[in-house]
Amino acid sequence: MAGIYIHIPFCKSFCNYCDFYSITDDSLKGDFVRALIREASLRSSYLEGETVETIYFGGGTPSLLEPATAAAIINDLRKIFPFSGDPEITFEVNPDDVSEGMPGELKKAGVNRISLGVQSWDDRSLRYLGRRHDAAQSVRALEMIFGEGINNVSVDIIYGVPGTTTVDLKADLEKTLVFPVTHLSAYHLTVEDGTRFGRMKKEGKLKEIDEESSSAMYSLLVRYCREHGFVNYEISNFAKEGFISRHNSSYWKQIPYLGLGPSAHSFDRRSRQWNVSDVRKYIKAVSSGEIPCEREELDKIMMFNEYVMTSLRTMWGIDLIHVEEFYDKELHDYLVNLSGKYITYGLMKREKNTLVLTDQGRMMSDNIIAELLADL
Numbered sequence: 001m002a003g004i005y006i007h008i009p010f011c012k013s014f015c016n017y018c019d020f021y022s023i024t025d026d027s028l029k030g031d032f033v034r035a036l037i038r039e040a041s042l043r044s045s046y047l048e049g050e051t052v053e054t055i056y057f058g059g060g061t062p063s064l065l066e067p068a069t070a071a072a073i074i075n076d077l078r079k080i081f082p083f084s085g086d087p088e089i090t091f092e093v094n095p096d097d098v099s100e101g102m103p104g105e106l107k108k109a110g111v112n113r114i115s116l117g118v119q120s121w122d123d124r125s126l127r128y129l130g131r132r133h134d135a136a137q138s139v140r141a142l143e144m145i146f147g148e149g150i151n152n153v154s155v156d157i158i159y160g161v162p163g164t165t166t167v168d169l170k171a172d173l174e175k176t177l178v179f180p181v182t183h184l185s186a187y188h189l190t191v192e193d194g195t196r197f198g199r200m201k202k203e204g205k206l207k208e209i210d211e212e213s214s215s216a217m218y219s220l221l222v223r224y225c226r227e228h229g230f231v232n233y234e235i236s237n238f239a240k241e242g243f244i245s246r247h248n249s250s251y252w253k254q255i256p257y258l259g260l261g262p263s264a265h266s267f268d269r270r271s272r273q274w275n276v277s278d279v280r281k282y283i284k285a286v287s288s289g290e291i292p293c294e295r296e297e298l299d300k301i302m303m304f305n306e307y308v309m310t311s312l313r314t315m316w317g318i319d320l321i322h323v324e325e326f327y328d329k330e331l332h333d334y335l336v337n338l339s340g341k342y343i344t345y346g347l348m349k350r351e352k353n354t355l356v357l358t359d360q361g362r363m364m365s366d367n368i369i370a371e372l373l374a375d376l
C-alpha cells in the first residue's frame with residue numbers, strides 16, 4: 001500500500017500567506033511535465049512494488065494543467081507502478097480555474113476527488129489573503145464540479161484571518177455546506193517567514209488574532225462540523241462518513257509515499273527525501289538521469305517521534321500495542337507515564353490501548369506533542 005504525491009510548481013500569482021514552492025513563469029510547464037514522468041521512471045522501484053492506492057496532485061496550482069495533461073500523467077504512472085483497483089485520485093483546484101467541461105474531463109482522466117481552494121466566502125478576506133478568485137467564482141466552480149459528476153469534493157477554508165471573528169467563520173461554514181461537500185480542511189492562518197504576511201508582521205502591519213479568539217473559532221468549527229455530520233478525523237480535517245481522505249491518512253499512518261516534482265517529499269519507512277525547490281534545477285537534473293534530492297535516514301527515535309506527532313493529531317491516536325511491537329517496551333512505558341498527567345487534566349484519554357487527545361487537548365496539541373517526543 002503506497003501513495004504518490006505530485007507537486008505542480010506553478011501559480012498565476014503568490015497568495016500573501018503561502019510558503020509552498022511555486023513560480024509564476026509557466027513557460028517551463030511542458031519541460032516540467034516531461035521531467036516529472038522521467039522522474040517517475042527513474043524512481044520506479046522506490047515503492048518496492050507496493051500497490052498505489054492514492055495519487056494527490058498538489059502544488060502550486062494543479063488546475064493550471066490541462067485535463068489532458070493530467071490524464072497523460074495518470075496513464076504514464078499506471079504503466080510504471082502497480083495500481084489498486086480503486087485508487088483515490090485527488091486534484092487540487094483553484095476556483096478561478098474551473099471552466100465548463102473541465103471537471104468532467106478531469107473525471108474522464110481518472111480524477112475522483114477534487115480539493116477546492118475556496119479559503120473564504122468573504123470577498124474582503126479573499127482580497128486580504130491575496131487570492132485571485134472571489135466568492136461568486138467559488139459558487140460557480142462548485143456548481144460545475146458537482147454538475148459534472150464529481151461527488152467527492154473537499155473544500156479548504158482558512159480561518160483566524162486578522163479582523164475576523166466566530167461570526168465570520170460560521171458564515172463561511174454555512175456557505176460551504178450549502179453544497180454537498182464530503183470533506184472540509186480548515187486551517188488556522190499561520191504567518192510564515194518569507195511570505196508577504198511575514199514581512200507585514202515584521203513591519204508591524206499585521207497583528208495575528210489572540211489565542212482566546214483562535215480557541216473560540218476552533219471550538220465553533222468542531223461543533224458546527226459535528227452537528228452537520230462530519231467526523232473530525234484529524235485536527236484540521238473533517239469528513240462525511242466514507243469520505244476520509246485516504247491520501248492524507250496515509251501520511252498520518254506512516255504508509256510509504258513517493259513525491260514527484262520540485263520540493264516534493266518522499267518517505268519509505270527508512271528515510272525521508274526531498275527534491276530541490278527549483279524548477280530549472282529539477283528539470284536539468286532529471287533530464288540527465290539524476291534525482292535532485294536530499295535524504296535523511298530515520299532511526300528508531302526519529303520514526304517514533306514522527307509517529308507521535310502525526311498519530312496524536314488524528315482520531316485514531318497513538319496505538320500503544322503498535323508502539324510496543326514496532327518500537328519497544330521502553331518507549332511504550334515512556335508514553336504511558338508521560339500521558340498520565342494529561343489524562344488527569346482531561347486533555348487526553350486512554351481508550352483500551354490507544355491514547356487520543358480530547359477536544360480540549362486538541363487546542364493545545366502542539367504543546368502536548370512537543371512534550372511527548374523522545375530525546376534524540
Ligand code: SF4
Pocket residue numbers: 010011012013014015018019020022059060061094
Ligand atoms: S496558496 Fe496555492 S495558489 Fe496561492 S500561492 Fe500558494 S500554492 Fe499558489
